[in-house]
Amino acid sequence: MAYNLLIVDDSSIIRKSLRKALGLAEIELGQVFEAANGQEALDLLKKEWVDLIFLDINMPVMNGMEFMKQLRGIDALRGMPVLIISTEGSQVRYAELEKLGIKGILRKPVRPESLAETVQSILGGAGNGAV
Amino acid sequence: MVQFEHPIQKVTEFVLTEWAMMLIEPAEAPEETFSADRPFLNVTVNYQGVFDGELTIICQRGFVDLLARNVLGIDSDHPVKPGEEWDALRELANIVSGNFLAEAYGTEVVFDLPSFKTAETDFQGSLPFFRSEHVGRSTAFYLADGEPVFVCFDIRASEY
Numbered sequence: 001m002a003y004n005l006l007i008v009d010d011s012s013i014i015r016k017s018l019r020k021a022l023g024l025a026e027i028e029l030g031q032v033f034e035a036a037n038g039q040e041a042l043d044l045l046k047k048e049w050v051d052l053i054f055l056d057i058n059m060p061v062m063n064g065m066e067f068m069k070q071l072r073g074i075d076a077l078r079g080m081p082v083l084i085i086s087t088e089g090s091q092v093r094y095a096e097l098e099k100l101g102i103k104g105i106l107r108k109p110v111r112p113e114s115l116a117e118t119v120q121s122i123l124g125g126a127g128n129g130a131v
Numbered sequence: 132m133v134q135f136e137h138p139i140q141k142v143t144e145f146v147l148t149e150w151a152m153m154l155i156e157p158a159e160a161p162e163e164t165f166s167a168d169r170p171f172l173n174v175t176v177n178y179q180g181v182f183d184g185e186l187t188i189i190c191q192r193g194f195v196d197l198l199a200r201n202v203l204g205i206d207s208d209h210p211v212k213p214g215e216e217w218d219a220l221r222e223l224a225n226i227v228s229g230n231f232l233a234e235a236y237g238t239e240v241v242f243d244l245p246s247f248k249t250a251e252t253d254f255q256g257s258l259p260f261f262r263s264e265h266v267g268r269s270t271a272f273y274l275a276d277g278e279p280v281f282v283c284f285d286i287r288a289s290e291y
Contacts, residue, residue: 011221013199013202013218013222017204020204090241091238108150
């Protein structure tokens with residue numbers, strides 16, 4: 001099973017480095033989509049199914065918190081797994097994100113091996129991966 | 132055990148080694164270490180929360196070129212694309228700021244990082260950062276893979 005992934009971060013450097021790090025994970029990658037903010041991500045999700053979203057918090061246009069609220073309000077996308085990858089260190093924000101059903105949080109800078117391990121643990125079980 | 136004078140030094144060292152994969156050594160006298168005749172690049176992050184302030188990183192092209200190459204895994208035979216150097220510098224500021232605020236003020240408080248400003252300046256334009264000595268200010272200065280990088284953390288004067 002190949003997994004489709006979506007990286008949402010306003011930094012192209014981070015999107016590219018995450019792509020590289022994902023190559024280390026022992027999962028079969030399908031398509032890896034990119035979006036520079038929450039709005040771009042929502043627009044993309046109207047057309048494409050992904051198995052896991054990597055989400056930054058501080059972004060222009062639509063930040064990660066707003067994206068999560070909107071995502072959870074869309075029936076077809078409500079259960080889509082989201083992994084936060086951000087510099088955010090506030091437990092208050094973490095609690096808000098957990099209420100919105102995120103799968104986990106990795107603080108930048110993220111080690112490639114931590115990313116690979118976390119992705120494998122999230123996708124290791126059930127998934128809706130593209131074949 | 133290393134004793135850091137200020138969390139800004141601990142965090143800067145951590146991010147430069149862990150994320151940027153650079154070899155670093157503490158440096159002194161930025162006015163003499165930077166090349167005065169080459170352009171200076173800086174990025175400033177304004178943060179807002181229980182108090183407001185800003186964090187500025189000052190460097191030159193040699194540093195951002197190495198930074199972008201290390202983060203993207205680009206070897207010296209291939210050019211870094213236009214814009215990627217600034218993107219790398221902004222992201223460095225983002226990661227240093229986020230980690231610094233949590234390290235210095237704990238995880239029970241919330242800060243927003245609403246804006247990043249980048250600018251190319253010259254030696255004279257950078258001097259105020261090197262020379263300022265007001266109370267709410269702390270700095271870190273390193274050679275990263277031999278290239279100087281200066282980090283300045285500033286609480287707004289009205290906040291301390």
